[in-house]
Amino acid sequence: DVVLTQTPVSLTVTPGEPASISCRSSQSLFDSDDAYTYLDWYLQKPGQSPQLLIYTLSNRASGVPDRFNGSGSGTDFTLKISRVEPEDIGLYYCMQRLKYPITFGGGTKVEMK
Amino acid sequence: QITLKESGPALVKPTQTLTLTCTFSGFSLSDDGAVGWIRQPPGKPLEWLALIYWDDDKRYTTSLKTRLTITKDTSKNQAVLIMTDMDPVDTATYYCAHSGGLGSYAFDVWGRGTRVTVSS
Numbered sequence: 001d002v003v004l005t006q007t008p009v010s011l012t013v014t015p016g017e018p019a020s021i022s023c024r025s026s027q028s029l030f031d032s033d034d035a036y037t038y039l040d041w042y043l044q045k046p047g048q049s050p051q052l053l054i055y056t057l058s059n060r061a062s063g064v065p066d067r068f069n070g071s072g073s074g075t076d077f078t079l080k081i082s083r084v085e086p087e088d089i090g091l092y093y094c095m096q097r098l099k100y101p102i103t104f105g106g107g108t109k110v111e112m113k
Numbered sequence: 114q115i116t117l118k119e120s121g122p123a124l125v126k127p128t129q130t131l132t133l134t135c136t137f138s139g140f141s142l143s144d145d146g147a148v149g150w151i152r153q154p155p156g157k158p159l160e161w162l163a164l165i166y167w168d169d170d171k172r173y174t175t176s177l178k179t180r181l182t183i184t185k186d187t188s189k190n191q192a193v194l195i196m197t198d199m200d201p202v203d204t205a206t207y208y209c210a211h212s213g214g215l216g217s218y219a220f221d222v223w224g225r226g227t228r229v230t231v232s233s
Binding site: 001040042044049050051052055056059061062093095097100101102103104105106107 | 160164174219
């Protein structure tokens with residue numbers, strides 16, 4: 001199975017400041033057949049279901065503010081928040097769907113300072 | 114607008130079989146997309162369980178493959194997950210999610226989840 005390792009496990013951020021979460025995969029998530037990288041990012045706000053933020057490496061889901069950006073290649077990926085807002089607190093997960101079984105990272109808890 | 118809602122027992126006994134139903138609207142599983150099941154034990158990360166595509170292709174997580182069955186009923190707009198031989202470690206919130214929008218198979222819409230406790 002593909003193992004996704006997220007760092008840091010927790011992150012305390014100051015409103016208005018940038019934040020970055022890393023996701024490292026045990027295998028490349030690049031599909032050479034179609035040139036897509038099958039890595040998604042989800043945010044689970046306190047008491048809520050997860051919501052899709054970024055799909056296929058760098059595409060923002062509908063309604064996601066442009067302060068969220070996904071990047072990376074091969075086995076190393078990053079979610080960057082350019083200016084953190086109070087509503088961005090919660091658990092962030094990366095997920096790969098290149099290979100079955102689909103797997104999630106262990107999560108990064110983002111809290112506000 | 115796509116919506117999904119999970120339903121099932123809140124409490125099951127060890128060794129019993131759990132049946133969860135995902136009732137959805139806003140799309141049809143007869144011609145496009147997929148529905149997945151994901152769970153989250155208390156205080157733990159998300160764990161993908163199973164996925165069923167519109168063409169009835171089914172996929173399961175490796176560790177639970179022998180215990181899981183996913184089916185769909187397109188006439189009722191439902192996807193059903195059956196998990197046998199329940200154990201207290203299976204206590205979790207179980208989510209169903211739509212996959213196949215946005216031209217990709219990310220989980221773009223999630224249900225609110227249903228909490229299942231396994232206890233005698």
